[in-house]
Amino acid sequence: MMFGYLYPKICAAAIHEIDALKLKSKGIKGLIVDLDNTLIPSKSDYLAREVREWVEKIKKEGIGLCIVSNNWQKRGRKIAKILDIPIVMIAFKPRKRGFKKAMKIIGTKRHETAVIGDQIFTDILGANRLMLLPILVEPLNLNEPIQTRFLRVLEYRFVNHFHEKDIEWM
Known part of the structure; x- marks a missing residue:
């Protein structure tokens, strides 16, 4: 069912709320992470201390990381x-290519890989299409381009039904 592909398995308020040990207990060895509004606010270079510390914690636990972004701007490489x-830039999420490239870089198989992102129609749909563990976080900044704001309206229809689904909260 198409709509099933739009639901995450895990939700968190922010990326730094995601527990590395819980991920490891689920067999996760690699994380594919979105850039805009997941790691950093959209249209910003600001990298919060909590995010830096979370990335270091993930690395210390031996979990591989790769950023996958539809963005093509230099700030992605800078972060x-x-x-x-x-x-992996210009990934054309939710297409599979960018996710597969990231898994190759990290060296993980599908059942060992999770995707963390703030958008249902790119990050969550892409993760589910490849049967990766989809993790949805709240966007860091709602000052977004018009096309993203339009998609957010559609996304909120699904978010309102999350309580009816078997979704874990971190």
Whole structure:
């Protein structure tokens, strides 16, 4: 069912709320992470201390990381360099190519990989299409382009039904 592909398995208020040990207990060895509104606010270079600390914690637990973004701007590479993690840009999410490239970079199989992002129609749909563990976080900034705001209206229809689904909260 198409709509089933739009539901996350896990939700969190922010990326730094996601527990590395819980991920490891689920067999997760690699994380594919969205850039805009997941790691950093949209249209910003600001990288919060909590996010830097979370990335270091994830690395210390031996979980691989790769940023996958539809973005093509230089700031994506800048953030990846600061965090010392690889990035796949112009990924055309929810297409599979960018996610597969990231899994190859990290060295994980599908059942060992989770995707963390703030958008249902790109991150969550892409993760579910490949049977990766989809994790939805709240967007860091709602000052977004008009096309993203339009998609958010549609996304909120699904968010209102999350309580009816078997979704874990972190």
